[in-house]
Amino acid sequence: MSEQAGFFAELSDEELMRYSRQILVQQIDVAGQLRLKNSRVLIVGVGGLGSPVALYLAAAGVGELHLADFDSVDLSNLQRQVVHDSLTVGQPKVDSAAARLKAINPLIKLQLLRSALDQDSLASAVAAVDLVLDCSDNFTTREAVNAACVAARIPLVSGAAIRLEGQLSVFDPRSDASPCYHCLYGHGSEAELTCSEAGVVGPLVGLVGSLQALEALKLLAGFGEPMIGRLLLIDALGSRFRELRVKRDPACRVCAVACQQVPDEPLGNE
Template sequence: MLSDQELLRYSRQVLLAQVDIDGQLRLKQSKALVVGVGGLGSPVALYLAAAGVGELHLADFDTVDLTNLQRQIIHDTDSVGMGKVDSAIRRLQAINPEIKLVAHRLALDEDSLAAVVSAVDVVLDCSDNFTTREAVNAACVAAARPLVSGAAIRLEGQLSVFDTRRDTSPCYHCLYGHGSEAELTCSEAGVIGPLVGLVGSLQALEALKLLAEFGEPLVGRLLLIDALTTRMRELRVKRDSACAVCAQRHG
């Protein structure tokens, strides 16, 4: 049930016919994992917490640096030198003390990643390197958990949802199995702050759609964002029947 306080807190989204009280209850009972509490993870964590996702797992082993503050809006100047997870938890508790926050302050290895992914309902990949993305994808395929994947670098962003519970859905490896230019990090190539905010906000939206069960998730579609011209394109993405990660799951 939702308390009177919760009904008031979430009233503006409960008013939506697509969410309603049932959808808000589903959010309250849901668990989400945010991998990386940086540029993408900041808006993701903020919006999921504000929306009332009942349990948020935050995974990041890094500390806040002054150069992060241009785009990682969950942190502030007083957070410099603090662990990103601890900085984020401090902010999220202030926004919504009614949700549960679970910290993962160390880099997740194969075993710990498998355990954490299996314990949640949706995973949001907000990391900034190909190796982590591949590991997160493999864990999501193995545990049959939907993966909301975002990336942003320079003035370009990408977003997709990989949900191998659906027979037609590709996984991350189907699309990026041989690596990509996204292996560059923001510290090497640069990035504009509002772009990561946009991609992260869209990741949060896709996760809320999956958890509250409304709308059409971005499955089998890749959204490309050009911040320089403020244009978006959508590409259809098919599952690779010979994919080394998800082919066996689909038989």
């Protein structure tokens, strides 16, 4: 009880009221809410997946969100990228999203990364946070984000959606048992189709993004069973979900090498 009282002292009356329904969840409670408040998260891509991710993490009280996207809002985005609206067409996506997130929750802090991230800036962006959510739409970016997370030993929540199919998994370099993105998709190519080429249904990216946000809250607040070593496949056409177990590739050129170079550390919330 004394520990809980200490946590209450670090949450304002406004925060206790704002997050009251979330705090009532036994697995989160005040301690979990305080962990969320003290967390920093990088969202790579503020489009179809990044929209629900950013909205739900901001509303949940994640203390600091770093938004990375070099693109501007286009009319064709509005069918699925729900953090933007008609009045922000032409604006940088990070600015459009920031205005909406601040309107939802003025208590959070935002860091806006408007330029394309190269290897050095991506490494710095990943090292500055506790968790990364990959909401990009191309294989090259996903591979780069994965490599940066492995190098920095930062957990990564990865989602993807195209046409009527979605995927979700969590990769945690702090765990010896966790595969990385390259273990699963190292056979991919830069010729992979994007939503602008193949199309996508709006509610599907909303579903995948919402699940990414849920996985992020579990990792940050320290509850539940994150999808480490599991891959969720979503068939929106038939409304079916399938889960596959996935293992680390001992010959992976990304995480196998990193695992040999970095000493083991106990798992835990930072």
